[in-house]
Each structure stands twice: as structure tokens, then as C-alpha cells.
Amino acid sequence: MSAEEESAFDVYRDRVDRPLYRLFTEYGLDKWPWLVLGMSANVVARGASLLPPLVxxxxxxxxxxxxxxxTLPFVPAAWLPTTAPDEAQFWFSVWLIVGAFVVTAALTWVYGVAANNFAHRVMHDVRTDSYAKMQDLSMAFFDDKQTGEVMSVLNNDATNLERFLDDALQNSVRLGVMLLGIGIVLFDANAQLAAVTLVVVPGMILFTYWFMKAVEPRYAAQREAVADLNTRLENALGGIQLVKTTGTEAYETDRVRDTSHDYFRKTLAMLRLNYVYRPGMELFAGIAFATTFLVGGLWIVTGTAPGPLTGELTAGTFVTFLFLTQRFVTPLAEVSNIVSQYENAKASCERVFGLQDIPRDVTEVEDPVELGDVEGDVEYDHVDFAYEADGETVLRDVDFEVAPGETVALVGPTGAGKSTLLKLLLRLYDVTGGAVRVDGHDVREVSLRSLRESVGYVSQDTYLFDGTVGENIRYGRFDADDDEVVEAAKAAEAHEFVSNLPDGYDTRIGERGVKLSGGQRQRLSIARVVLQDPDVLVLDEATSAVDTETEMLIQRSLDRLAEDRTTFVIAHRLSTVKDADEVLVLEGGAVVERGGHEELLRADGLYAKLWGVQAGEIESLPEEFVERARRRQAETLAGTGPSTDD
Structure with a gap:
């Protein structure tokens, strides 16, 4: 990916310095008692495990x-049965060995509990902080990044950090204690043979350094491949209906196969180094054991120190060397796993902190204004907007004011900037020029919470959570009682179909509300805003998923809802907005016409052309039509008439 193609996420990820150090300082310091307890227990347990071969x-x-x-190293002779009969020394040794195994087992359990507490607490905080940070980012971030990649950070990368803090730290401490402890014991027992045993350690260190340098970029590439695979799978599953209706299963399977194969290739490239490193470390450890056995064996068999070595070697010391040398074969061979987990965690850490370091585009001032009872005066003061600082301007010099209680309709061809214009009111994006004001307050100086509580937004892209009907209507007003939920549903013309669901308001509707029709989903989203009872109402194609008859029913409710509040309406069906107080016609990001319905028709401009294409001279539908629509809806719910939603 070239520098020009990098997103903010990629740029800030590349700038992360010492990611694992930052992980410990930002997330580990406040949990230090668990870490200290775990590490202490691990050190003592590993030290106790060295006692049996020594004894x-x-x-x-x-x-x-x-x-x-x-004699025992560092133990006063007065504590040992030095002058006791051989049997006493034997039983002392037995109990010492048994005690060492008991201490090792008990403290290993303590370490496991403490280390897991530390690791999982860190993982929990990383995941929740990353999610909170993600929610603070502007919509521009989500326009650029795929959901699957964000999910990879919140799930896969956070899990990698937990594995590193749990497994890799445990193995690192064990390796360090084992090497240091074994070195001390061996040098205390016979410094010359210890030097022979540990002569391979410098070679192991150089070999490990080479491996870490070689494997680091491969782990970073593998983490990127995981994110790409998650994105591809999320897109394919999210669009499964489109895939099936277009018969493109084979095409999507090929796309998943290609992405999965890329992940496979990058994983294999990383594993190839492991295939070299682990056997190499085992070879070094094996050489250490074989050399110890050869030199020590000749020393015992001949009774003479081989080569330049001097002094004596007892059988007991030789046995201790063989046992302890074998003890560090396995830890040294596991260095590959430690390095792998380290590099994997480092790559994941860069991605986590890359996400957390992205600056917020939409921020609050130090002491923001708290909107109270909003009158509903909304002003767009010569507003310009571009999605990127140096990008193409999509809104140009938009200037208008809406008095409290007025309804303003925004119409125009697709891509004219209607939805973007109203998202600026909610500060889903920030203007790049001019200002948007509510009751005279620049929205950039208002707290986001109070602003968004005051503005109700019904999007053309209806989203419902997996849960019950009642939970979805209540979303954002979690303290609303059942009666308020029912009244909101009635206002949105949703109560009748909800009452006919298997469990009424307690019916689970599935992910994204898949168990409901498009019109039913849209009516629930309208009920949600009705329950919010906002001071300013934004309807972005609020009836786009319903047929004409259902639209009439909803429109009556929306008209009642809009009576006492400032309302913005975006609609492609111009018949639904002809009674607006003012109609703004957008084209190419600019307001090209404004006025009432009749005034714009007389002007014979873009609005008149759109009206002529869509509706001609259609007048308001009579009351009988509305009543007929209600009857047909009731028949549909009772199963005696055709569906009117889609």
C-alpha cells in the first residue's frame, strides 16, 4: 500500500512506538499486584522445581x-543431617524432594490464577477502551474502514495480547529462572563442566536475534491478512441475500478463497521461520546435553579430568548435571513459541494503539453549551463541507434558516448532498466552512449528548438490533415504560402488526431485524424517534421502504409529530413534501432553488421537472383512500389480504 493509499488507521499504526512497553505502562501498572503475585509465585515455583535433581x-x-x-548451596550446615546416619540423610532427601514438588504445584496454581487475572483484565480494558475510542471517531473513519477490520482489532488483536500476557510471560519467566537457576547450581557444583554445558548459550542468543528480525515483518503481514479475511467474510455474510438472489455463490466463494489463500501464504511464510528456528534451538540444547554427557562421562569413567579441565567429578554431581541439562532443553526449545507470541502481540499492539491514536475529527470544546429546552431555530450559515481536508467539496455555500416549528424539505437528484447536509446538524461530520447553529449556538460549541438528544434522526438505512421489538423501540430511551412504547408504536402505525407477532412486543426480530419486512423495520425506527420526542426532527427518506398506502398512514403520524417541532424532510417522492413550509432544491452540493411547492412549480426549474417526472399534477389523496389503506393493512395482518409493506 502506497503512502497515498494509507488510511488514518494505517498511518497512526505505523507511528506506534514501543507498543508492548506502552501496553504495560497504560494498562498494566494499575494491575501490578496481580502481576507481582504471579511473577513471584512463578519464580519461586521454578526455583523449587530445580531442587529435586540437586538433592x-x-x-x-x-x-x-x-x-x-x-551439603546444600546457601543452606547452613547446622540445618542439615551432616553427621546423621545415612538413613536419616536419605529420608531428609525424600521429604525435601516431596516438599519441592508440593511447593512447585501450589505456587504454579497461584501463578496461573494471578497471571490469568492480570492478562484478562488487561484484555478487557484494551477491548473496551478501543471500542469506546472507535465510537468517538467521526463517520469519516467508518466511511474509509471496513467493519471486518475493526472487528479484527477488537477481537483477534485483543485476544493475541491476552495470550502474550498469559502464556509468553509465563514461559519467559520460566526460561529466565531456569537458565539463571541452572547456571548458578551448575557453576556451584562444578564450574568447569558448567562452562562446557553452557557454551552453546551465546550461539542460541545470536540465533534468536536473527529469528526476531526476520519474523517481525511476517507477523505484521499476517495480522493484516487476518483483517482482510474478516472483512471479506463479514461482507459475504452480510450480503447473503444478494448473493443468493443473483446466483453469485461461486463468485463469492472464489473471493473468500483468494483472501483465505493470501492469509494462508502469509501464515506459512511466518511458520517457515519457526520450522527453522525451533529445530535449531533443539539442536543447540541437544548439543549442550550431549557435550555434558561426553565430557562428564569420560571424567567419571577414566577418573581423570579430560583436556584442560582439572579436579574431580563425583557421580552425584554428574547425575545432577544430566538432569538439569535436560531441564533446560525444553524451555530453550520453546523460545520459538515465546518469540512468536511476542511478535504476534507486537503486531496486534500496533494495530490496537494505531486505532486509539487516531485523533477525533468531531471534538467538544472545553466547556460546551448544554442545550436545554430547544426552541428549534436552525441556521446553516454559508456552509461548505468536504469529507477530507484536501478533498473535493461536496457542499458549497449552503445558506438558509429555519424558524421554530417549520418544516423544510430537501429534494434533488441522488448525490446532491441532501443526507450529508443534515448529518452536519447532528455533527456526524463537521463543516469545513461556515457554521450550523441551533438556537443561535454553533453546534461545535454544544455538547454532543445534548445536541443529539435534541435531534431525532430517522435514516433511510434502517438499523435494528438483535433483540425484542420493545427493546428496539426503547433504544435511546431505556427508562420508557410499556405504555409509552405502545403509544410510540401506535403513532408510527406499527402497533397493529406488532400485536400480531407471536410474542407481541417481546418478539425477537433477529440480527438487523431480518424477521420483519422492510416497511415494518422502518415503522419501528420511526416509533423509536417518536419515543425520543426530540425538539428537531430529521426524516431522511423515512418512508422509502413502504408502499404508497402504508406511506399515507405513516405520513399522517409524521405530520402530527412534526406539528410542534422543527422538521427536516428528505424525500424522493415529492408528493410527500409539497406541503412543507419551504422546499430547498439541491444539485451538485449547492442550493439551486428554494420556495414553496407552488412557487417552485411556477418557476419551471429543476423542481418542476422532478415533479413532472414523478407525479404530474396529482392532487392530495382523499380521506377515503386513507381509510381503505387502513382496511387493507388490517386484512394483511389477519392473513386475508395481500402484503402492503414491500
Missing amino acids: LGIAIDAAFTGNEPY
């Missing part, structure tokens, strides 16, 4: 052969 070697030389005194 075994000492017991062989002292209790079994009697060739050496019974």
Missing part, C-alpha cells in the same frame, strides 16, 4: 556412597 545428586554422593558430606 538427588547430593544424596547419591552423601547418603548412598558416603563419599561426600551432605
